[in-house]
Amino acid sequence: MRFSGRKVVITGAAGVYGRELAAAFAAEGAMLLLADRDEADLAAAVPAGLEPGRVTLHAADLSQDAGIDGLIAAALAGGAPEVLVNNAGIYPFIPLMEVTPAEYDRILAVNTRAPFRLMQGIGRAMAEAGRGAIVNVTSSAAEVIRGNGVPYGASKCALEYLSRAFAVELGRHGVRVNSARPPFAEGSALVTMPPGYAEAVVARSLLGRGRRPGAFADAVLFLCSDAADSITGAVLDAGGGGAINRREGPSTRVRG
16 A cells, blocks of 8 residues: 555645545555544544544644644644645635635635745754655636635635745755645535636536546545655646636537
8 A cells, every 4th residue: 555654734624625535545554633623523524434542633723823833733643744735725605806804814824824834944854764655635716816816816826836845945955845636526625606707617517517526535645655755845736727728619620
């Protein structure tokens, strides 16, 4: 198994992708530290059949320094983890001209500042250990302007920049840092979704379909695995190509 005995830290573990990531890493033998805001939601996110000794649950509000500090301490207990997946994120649907300073600050705190601090604290320990893999879950919103999600897009654009910066900083110490963009998943980081939004996002997929459950976890596990030991500072877009689809509608012609 690819991650047998390796400690894997996953934030946002109670969400759609957090649960899929936890299940996928568990199936590959990992020791899990699962973090999210709500303890009850975390308990429900534990992969079925996983031995109690292979999972630790940690409730933390990553919009606050105390929550970040507590998670760093928990992650470093017993030694540096081999893997950190910064998956926690929030995406309030707010028209650009109606975003308040408080809302903007909260989005950036969770989506950008928390991963920055976790990469500092946990990445430093990984560097001292001489190995580690970090994946930051970003979004096609980092390059596609959506009027009701500009702060979110800005936060993910900044996070991709930080991924590259930490890849440069930590690379010579055996630590790889990459970004991964997931396909759209209702309920993954959303508060109130406008009517038709999900259908519109799926329609932009170059593959003409929605996500396959588990596909994004497959992509993240690859980036964290030894098979990707030469990949760092990269962005893996697992969103079906929607970020590069600039067409108004589907093509009706296929040329050989």
